[in-house]
Every structure is written in structure tokens, then in C-alpha cells.
Amino acid sequence: MEYQWLSIRFALLLLLFLKITSFDDLRSPVESPPAFDPQPDLPLLAPSPLMPYTNVGMPILTGKCPLNFSDGETVLTTTAIDCWGPLAPYLANAVCCPQLDATIKILLGQSSFSSGTLAINENHAEHCLSDIAQILEAEGSNSQLLKICSIHSSDVAQASCPVVDVNEIENIINIPTIIESCEKIDPVKECHHKVCQSAITEAAVKIASRNISGSNMVRDSISLARESVIDDCKKIVLRWLASKLDPTYASKVLRGISSCKINQVCPLVFPETKNVTKECGNRISNQTACCGEIKNYVTQLQDQSFITNLQAFNCAYSLAANLQKDNVSTNVYDICRVKLKDFSLQVGSQDSGCLFPSLPLDVTYDEISGIGFKCDLNDNVAAPWPSLNGYSAAPSVLPALPKAASDQSGLRSTLLVSSLLVINLFI
Structure with a gap:
């Protein structure tokens, strides 16, 4: 009961925390624009948790999964x-799901040392996913992590790839090329330049062309x-690559590759734009x-998720392209x-939309500040x-990482102070 109450308290806190934001930038055009703030980007911390993230309970494993979880x-x-916990749905696109996908590949890659295969038998796939979730x-x-990230049995099983045996795969692919292309991306x-991605694709095409099932592949x-x-x-191939790297570094490589697609x-999801x-x-x-x-419209988008700066550009x-199709010819963004x-989740008062960097960045935890993350304030x-020609290049000023690479003592932010005040109201 205590755990459920703490979860409810944090959920209510999060909702209040998200709704505090004002939308001062979207004001009447007769008002003067906000002054340019020359201060460097400051790290933004999520509210301190009202319960620890660790030791929530003992996992109940099926005993039917061949993966060795100590390897990862x-x-x-x-x-x-x-x-x-409650932040996972909001962090899914930029942080959570890419890391979960990388972790699954790493577990499968590490297990191949003893199993000799890079896939889990269909009969054991669901058991392994259950164990990972637990x-x-x-x-x-x-x-609800597997549901949030749309993870299915095919993400641990062989699926339609005809070859999963490690020795057979290494006889097909060009090992030096992949290692050289992907080891230090x-x-x-x-x-x-897609150096590593091209090497992965080339290897995948070779494997896919191995007709071991007897079916005709043109x-x-x-x-x-x-x-x-x-x-x-x-x-x-990515599972195989993960087996050749240290698990922590493999996670960085896999997430670096996935960030290109993300x-x-x-x-x-865009709501109806008729209003x-x-x-x-x-x-x-x-x-x-x-x-x-x-x-009102952009506020609906803000309720969905944290996104990266490049995702925000695409959104x-x-x-804008959809609005132009519906006869909105004037640049309403400018007006x-x-x-x-403004397209990402808002996490504070006034001018504080939170955009994540285009490069992978992890959520952090320590006993003092709790769960936290950084974004560009x-x-x-x-x-x-x-x-008119339908093209707008992404501005070069979009940072790959926040300018403040780490928490800096001595820096104060009214956003952080406001966050602490909100937390104190609930404690």
C-alpha cells in the first residue's frame, strides 16, 4: 500500500509539475519579444523521487530463459x-526505449558465447522477455515497459533471418570490415556518412541471401x-557486434547507431488542426x-513526450507542412x-521547454538529487x-549535447528552485 501511495503522490507531482509551465512565447504580436539570455545552458534535474529506484522488490523469474543476466x-x-517508473512513457522516445533495445541485443550477444546462437528459441522467447521485464x-x-517500447518475441528470437548460428554467420560476413567500421564510431x-550502418547492412544482405530454408529468394x-x-x-548482426564489445561500450555504439534513425x-501524434x-x-x-x-494546439503536443532537438525540428x-496544405500560408510560427x-514536454515555469540532445544521453541517479536528466534550457x-520550395534545412546551431556537460556547483536556476518548492508542498 505504501508503494502504491508513493507512486500516486509522484504521479500527481509530475502532473502538477508539467502544468506549471506558462506559454509566454505564444503571446500577442504587439508585445515585445523576450530578451536574449546569454547564459550557458544549465542542466535540468527532474524532481527528486519520493521513493528509491532500486530495491523495489525481488524479481520473479520463470526459470525457463537461457540468458545469463549477470553478463549484463x-x-x-x-x-x-x-x-x-512514472517517467518512462515521457522518456520513451529519446532515452528509455533505445536503451532497452540495446540492452536486449547485448544480453543476446553475450549469451552467444555459451549457446553458439544469436537468437532465443520461440518457445523461450516470451519467458526471456518476462524475465527481463521483471x-x-x-x-x-x-x-509496462515492454508495452511502452513495443517489444515483442521477434526482438529476441530468430524472426525471418535464415542464419543465427555464430560460426555460420562469421563464415558469411566480413568480420574485419564490421569491427573497423563500428568499433569506434x-x-x-x-x-x-553511415560507415558502420553500411557495414551492418552489407552483412545483413549477405546473411539474408543464404537460402537455407529452401524458399526462393530473388x-x-x-x-x-x-x-x-x-x-x-x-x-x-547487431547482436553479434554487441558480443565483440564490452557491454557498456556496446550500449553506446548501438544507441549511437539508433539515434541516427530516431x-x-x-x-x-498530431491532433486534428481544424481550430x-x-x-x-x-x-x-x-x-x-x-x-x-x-x-492550445502545441500544448496538446507537449503532453506527449520529451523529444530531441532534431525530433522537434521534424515535428x-x-x-507546418500540414497547415500549409490546409491553406495556412502565413508563417504562424513567426507571428x-x-x-x-515548445514541441517537447515542459518541465517548469516560464521559458523552460525541455529538449534532449540529438546524441544519446542517460538519465542519472544519486542519493542526494535522485532521478535527473539534462536538457537545454x-x-x-x-x-x-x-x-515555397518545401525545404528548410535544420539550423546548425542545434547542439548535439547540452553546453553544460555536467552538473556545476554554484550555478542557480529559478527553475530548479521552483521544482524544489513544488516537491516540498507534497512532502
Whole structure:
């Protein structure tokens, strides 16, 4: 009962914490814009937890999973913190689910040393997923983690890839090329040049083309079925790669690769825009009413998730393109002063939208400050409005990481002070 009460208290705190934000940037155009703040980006800490993230309980394992979980203790703990309790749904896109996916691949890669295979038998797949969820939940992760991250048996099983035997795979792929391409990747350069990703894809194509099942695979045909097989084989190659690296470093490599894909899309769900198009469509007759509808609309997006700065760029661009299709030709982002940070979850008062960096960043935990994370408090980059040719390049000012690389003593933030005041009201 005490655990449930503490969970409810934290959930209520989180809701209040999220609703404190004001939307001062989306104001009438007659008001003066906010002054530029030259201060460096400060780390933002989530509210201190009202219960510890560890030692929540003992995991109840099925005893039917062949994985050796001691091989991945470090990455399992990292995952539990990244996917901590009530925050997991809000951290899913930028932090939690990419780390969970990397951890599963690492566990499978490490287990291949004794099993000789990079996949779990279908009969044991669900048992292994259950055990992983139980271990993470015992360390404080969300109890619905597999559902939140859409993890299925295919994520630990062979799926459609025809080869999962380690020796057979190593006879097919070019081991030196993969190791050289992926052992020391630069996450920023990797997303542009795709050195490691190309090596992974090349290996996956070779494996997918091994016709061991007797079915006909047309090598020259880029069919949906063949692409699905290649995608499944990419997972197998990544599990193999994870077995060749230290688990902690393997997590960084796998998340560095996944961040390239994550940052290319907008993870938000766009509600109906009819109220916005009504007030902002064609020639805007009432800018105050238009900006009011923009404010209401973006507020709905803010309730969904923390996102990265590049995801925010894609979200803003996609929404603008949809509005243009509905005859909103005027740049309402400019008129209503919409920033990239307005598309992510708001975590404080006034000018404090929280955008995560485009490079992977973990949630942190210590006994004093509790669960915390960093984001860019001063990211006042304007939301992009597509030009007439339908293109708007991502601004080069978007940081890959927060300028403040670590918590700095002596720095004070009214946001952090406000957070502590809210917490004190509940304790």
C-alpha cells in the first residue's frame, strides 16, 4: 500500500509539475519579444523521487530463459534508470526505449558465447522477455515497459533471418570490415556518412541471401518480404557486434547507431488542426485568436513526450507542412513566436521547454538529487516554416549535447528552485 501511495503522490507531482509551465512565447504580436539570455545552458534535474529506484522488490523469474543476466548487470541497471517508473512513457522516445533495445541485443550477444546462437528459441522467447521485464521492474523501471517500447518475441528470437548460428554467420560476413567500421564510431559523423550502418547492412544482405530454408529468394528483387528479412538480419548482426564489445561500450555504439534513425522522424501524434486552420487560414483576420489556437494546439503536443532537438525540428516542420496544405500560408510560427522547445514536454515555469540532445544521453541517479536528466534550457531556436520550395534545412546551431556537460556547483536556476518548492508542498 505504501508503494502504491508513493507512486500516486509522484504521479500527481509530475502532473502538477508539467502544468506549471506558462506559454509566454505564444503571446500577442504587439508585445515585445523576450530578451536574449546569454547564459550557458544549465542542466535540468527532474524532481527528486519520493521513493528509491532500486530495491523495489525481488524479481520473479520463470526459470525457463537461457540468458545469463549477470553478463549484463551494468546495462540492465542503466536501463532501469532510463526507464524509471512514472517517467518512462515521457522518456520513451529519446532515452528509455533505445536503451532497452540495446540492452536486449547485448544480453543476446553475450549469451552467444555459451549457446553458439544469436537468437532465443520461440518457445523461450516470451519467458526471456518476462524475465527481463521483471529484473528491470525490481530495479525501479515501469511495469509496462515492454508495452511502452513495443517489444515483442521477434526482438529476441530468430524472426525471418535464415542464419543465427555464430560460426555460420562469421563464415558469411566480413568480420574485419564490421569491427573497423563500428568499433569506434563517432555518433555525429556516423549519421552523415553511415560507415558502420553500411557495414551492418552489407552483412545483413549477405546473411539474408543464404537460402537455407529452401524458399526462393530473388536477389535482384527489392521486395517488401526481402526487405523484412534484411531488417531481421540487421538485428542479428547487431547482436553479434554487441558480443565483440564490452557491454557498456556496446550500449553506446548501438544507441549511437539508433539515434541516427530516431532523429529523422517526429514521434509525436498530431491532433486534428481544424481550430487552427479556422483562425489562421487564408488571410489572418485576428492574430490574437490565431496565436491562441496555436498555443492550445502545441500544448496538446507537449503532453506527449520529451523529444530531441532534431525530433522537434521534424515535428515543427511536419506540422507546418500540414497547415500549409490546409491553406495556412502565413508563417504562424513567426507571428506567434513558436520555438523548437515548445514541441517537447515542459518541465517548469516560464521559458523552460525541455529538449534532449540529438546524441544519446542517460538519465542519472544519486542519493542526494535522485532521478535527473539534462536538457537545454536556453534553446530558443525558432520553429522552421517550410519555404515555397518545401525545404528548410535544420539550423546548425542545434547542439548535439547540452553546453553544460555536467552538473556545476554554484550555478542557480529559478527553475530548479521552483521544482524544489513544488516537491516540498507534497512532502
